[in-house]
Amino acid sequence: MILAWSKLETNMTTDTRNKIKLDNKVIDKIKVEDLDFSYTNKAGEIKFKRILLLPFDVPKKSLYKGLVLSVQKDTGSKHFWLRFWFNSKSDYYTLGKYKDGFGTKEVEDKLFPIVRSHTNDKTHWIKNPNLTEKESERVIKKEDIKAIDRRTVNQVIESLMKENMPKISSEVTICAKSLREQSRFLIGYNKRNRFLSYSDDEDGNSRITFRPNYKNKAPATESWLELFKKYPSGLGHIKDKKKQSNKF
Numbered sequence: 001m002i003l004a005w006s007k008l009e010t011n012m013t014t015d016t017r018n019k020i021k022l023d024n025k026v027i028d029k030i031k032v033e034d035l036d037f038s039y040t041n042k043a044g045e046i047k048f049k050r051i052l053l054l055p056f057d058v059p060k061k062s063l064y065k066g067l068v069l070s071v072q073k074d075t076g077s078k079h080f081w082l083r084f085w086f087n088s089k090s091d092y093y094t095l096g097k098y099k100d101g102f103g104t105k106e107v108e109d110k111l112f113p114i115v116r117s118h119t120n121d122k123t124h125w126i127k128n129p130n131l132t133e134k135e136s137e138r139v140i141k142k143e144d145i146k147a148i149d150r151r152t153v154n155q156v157i158e159s160l161m162k163e164n165m166p167k168i169s170s171e172v173t174i175c176a177k178s179l180r181e182q183s184r185f186l187i188g189y190n191k192r193n194r195f196l197s198y199s200d201d202e203d204g205n206s207r208i209t210f211r212p213n214y215k216n217k218a219p220a221t222e223s224w225l226e227l228f229k230k231y232p233s234g235l236g237h238i239k240d241k242k243k244q245s246n247k248f
Contacts, residue, residue: 020054049073066084161224194213197211
């Protein structure tokens with residue numbers, strides 16, 4: 001994972017002496033052992049940075065402006081970076097790792113739409129592509145959550161029953177009598193109810209437990225999954241028009 005820009009600045013240096021051609025063959029020939037990662041600090045000591053930026057030889061007022069190749073000393077990996085100024089501060093945007101299937105042609109296809117949509121007629125940056133990307137990821141993630149959480153009515157009813165039908169405005173549940181009435185409204189006058197027992201605790205909060213179906217001498221179910229598997233939607237209706245509330 002690439003460090004934040006403030007930390008990157010302390011770990012990288014730029015080779016401004018030699019610009020490289022934006023060409024896959026040229027990039028392929030770049031080797032870590034041939035590069036100079038050293039620099040001299042204020043005390044006159046020779047130090048080394050772990051990232052070296054190599055500017056591309058491109059027109060200053062073109063869409064390529066700010067495009068550099070970052071080379072990591074430890075791994076030798078190469079990435080296309082876009083350096084830009086936004087709100088009077090320097091920043092960077094990672095366009096991708098240089099590898100088979102992602103070279104100069106692919107980086108151009110990704111770079112041009114970003115520059116056009118984030119700069120004005122004077123090529124000044126009016127939007128930060130990093131923020132645009134984060135917002136896009138947030139929206140996508142939000143949509144994914146919606147898709148995951150999108151459940152059928154029957155699934156919601158099952159969830160309510162499993163949680164002893166909690167109240168919306170608090171963590172407590174309704175009383176056992178109300179719970180029994182509401183459960184019959186939700187899951188119908190169904191044979192499922194013959195396996196359910198309703199009771200209140202000391203605080204008046206209801207709970208549902210499983211019991212044997214004494215009428216049919218059937219043992220108690222051990223879980224809601226087992227109960228709804230035994231009596232799925234459409235199965236187990238008790239044919240009594242006066243008592244039957246729905247078909248679930």
